[in-house]
């Protein structure tokens with residue numbers, strides 16, 4: 001008699017064999033039947049999205065696919081040592097470990113993610129391997145590292161001297177309170193900027209075939225508790241893509257995004273007919289309505305793109321912006337509208 005454990009094992013082995021056979025894809029990717037050629041476009045969160053978009057555009061502009069574009073694009077901030085919130089050079093957790101979260105998703109619902117991954121410069125590429133080479137969606141911690149090493153990724157020290165110095169500074173007070181509204185920046189508006197301690201890159205692309213994909217990668221909140229995982233590697237929270245509707249990603253205090261299944265909500269609101277910006281606004285308002293007082297001092301921003309390549313964003317606090325790149329312009333940075341007009345300090 002097959003017991004439950006054997007049944008599960010057999011099912012997983014079966015799943016894994018068939019994943020290998022069909023390359024980890026769930027089904028033929030939905031491109032829009034009868035759709036005319038779509039203009040390719042890539043959007044991503046924050047000003048560091050400009051350089052990331054340009055790397056993605058090197059793929060998209062040549063007719064490459066959206067999935068390759070988003071993976072290539074977000075690798076740029078992952079390798080940027082001056083960026084202290086994504087990849088190598090990211091600020092560590094409370095105990096001095098750099099732990100990374102990332103997810104990637106394709107138009108057909110295929111997805112992969114890693115959480116609390118240490119020592120690997122490109123968590124987004126490990127997430128893609130999870131998607132394409134395993135029957136699973138999310139690998140965490142030690143197991144994610146083991147998988148990455150088995151896949152040929154190189155183990156390295158991600159804690160740069162600069163990030164370590166900042167950590168030592170923080171330890172003098174060791175105030176464990178995620179810095180509020182730390183993403184507020186001055187994009188020429190005259191409002192004060194703030195320390196950048198937790199920005200994520202979320203990137204959404206549509207290729208010339210009308211196919212969507214998204215990626216999201218971060219070192220998470222600086223000085224977080226060891227083992228803390230944010231929204232970025234949680235499919236439906238930090239990232240969601242549905243080829244029939246659109247895609248969404250988020251930045252900001254991940255706990256609030258997870259509590260509201262934020263990116264899934266944005267996509268579902270677009271499915272009901274809202275524009276990308278309207279959908280992002282309503283998802284932000286869900287958080288604000290539930291957390292009226294707390295929302296005054298925290299930041300969450302959503303960025304969305306629909307299946308026609310139209311993009312929009314909305315944030316709780318002033319200061320969020322997103323970068324847009326297409327055949328017309330490769331370095332646009334658009335300030336997002338927000339609930340609160342002035343920065344909190």
Ligand code: SD4
Pocket residue numbers: 183198199200218219220221229230231232250251252253254255
């Ligand atoms: C997290 N959402 O780990 C990420 C951090 C972030 O802008 O986006 N900051 O909660």
